[in-house]
Amino acid sequence: MKRNLKHYSHLLSFNSLLIVVLLLTGLIQFFIMYNTVKSDTYDIQLTEIATETVRATKTVEDVEVTEKARDEAEKLVEPAYIINLDVAEHRVSFIQSVFGVVLDVKKQLAELEQPISKEERTAMLRMALKDITDSQPNFSLTDVQLDALLVSTDDDLNRAREAIEQIIKNKLSEPIRSQDVKSVQTDVATEVSELSPVTRSILSPVVTIAEASIVENNILDEEKTKERIEQARAAVEPKKILQGQIIVREGEAVNREIIRQLELLGMLDQEESKK
Numbered sequence: 001m002k003r004n005l006k007h008y009s010h011l012l013s014f015n016s017l018l019i020v021v022l023l024l025t026g027l028i029q030f031f032i033m034y035n036t037v038k039s040d041t042y043d044i045q046l047t048e049i050a051t052e053t054v055r056a057t058k059t060v061e062d063v064e065v066t067e068k069a070r071d072e073a074e075k076l077v078e079p080a081y082i083i084n085l086d087v088a089e090h091r092v093s094f095i096q097s098v099f100g101v102v103l104d105v106k107k108q109l110a111e112l113e114q115p116i117s118k119e120e121r122t123a124m125l126r127m128a129l130k131d132i133t134d135s136q137p138n139f140s141l142t143d144v145q146l147d148a149l150l151v152s153t154d155d156d157l158n159r160a161r162e163a164i165e166q167i168i169k170n171k172l173s174e175p176i177r178s179q180d181v182k183s184v185q186t187d188v189a190t191e192v193s194e195l196s197p198v199t200r201s202i203l204s205p206v207v208t209i210a211e212a213s214i215v216e217n218n219i220l221d222e223e224k225t226k227e228r229i230e231q232a233r234a235a236v237e238p239k240k241i242l243q244g245q246i247i248v249r250e251g252e253a254v255n256r257e258i259i260r261q262l263e264l265l266g267m268l269d270q271e272e273s274k275k
Contacts, residue, residue, distance in 0.1 A: 041267055046259055050248045056241050056265055064260070065239040073232040080224035081175065087217035088172035092165050094136065098209055099161040101128050102149045109150065122146040139212035145205035152202045159197035164210040167191055175218035185211040241265060 042054060105125045109116070116124075122143045126133075133139055141149075149157065167188060176184055192198060192210045241247075241261055248258045262268050 042262065044248070044254055044259070044262065044268065046254055046256065048254050050250055050252050050254055053250045054247045054262070054267070056243055056245045056247055056261075057267060058265065059243045060241050060264055062239045062241050062261070062264060066236065069239060070233040070236045073236050074229050077225070077228045077232045080221040080228060081177070081218045082221040082224075083173075083175050084217050084219050085173075087215060088169050091168050091172060091213040091215065094132070095161060095165055095168065095209060095213055097132055098129065099157055101125070101132065102157060103154060104128065106150060106154070118147055119143075121150055125150060136212060139208070141205055141208060145208060148202050149205050152199065156199050156202060160195075160199075160202060160206045163195045163197045164192055164206060164213070167195075167210065168213045171214060172217050176214065176216055177218045178216045181214055181216060185214045188214055 044050065044054075102125065105121075105128050109121055109124070125146045126141075126143075129141070133141075171184055171188060188210050189207045192207050193203060198206050241264065247261050247265070247267075248254060252258075259268075
């Protein structure tokens, strides 16, 4: 029993001594090697003239410059657009609704026992079209145009409707962006003016209806655009300050960018790395 206790006591003494020796050795090695592993630091102030050329002591990623490069790449991305084919169908429905209301009002006027004045019939048609004009801020017909529609024949109205429907379908089969709407409306007005099925008496209101049927159909594809942006940003290689790269030359004035790079590298006195 005594022999065992003596043996363990001996081992504990040896282990303690070994730990002390290793700690002392580690401390001695640390102080011996400190000057060779500690990074160079400089007391450099903004706007002063550098007294020596300073080079990067290590390679680090410049996150700020990388992010700026990615932002610039994002700005160069062309947005992706897609044609909304449903727009053509909606605009044709708009045309049919307008002519349908005109035909309905004409039928009501024909059934009246006593004829009414031009002002009363145009007011009647305007009221019948109210729901459409309220939902279409760019569509409005004058009293003269309304009366021209009312005094025209049903056949003239139907031929005009069919003619402009086809024009609108053709135009809206091509991409139209918001900035192109005005020019396309001008083209449509020219085409309608040259249509033989459209009589001169109703040309003005028919042109107005056709112009109001032209709207933007080339809409932004947000998902595709986002994908392009992500690809553009990912394609930018991380920007780095390379070991040995000159940060400031002797005699050069120190600016904010130089200070920023030195701080990033941990080369300013107040930025010395404890690691």
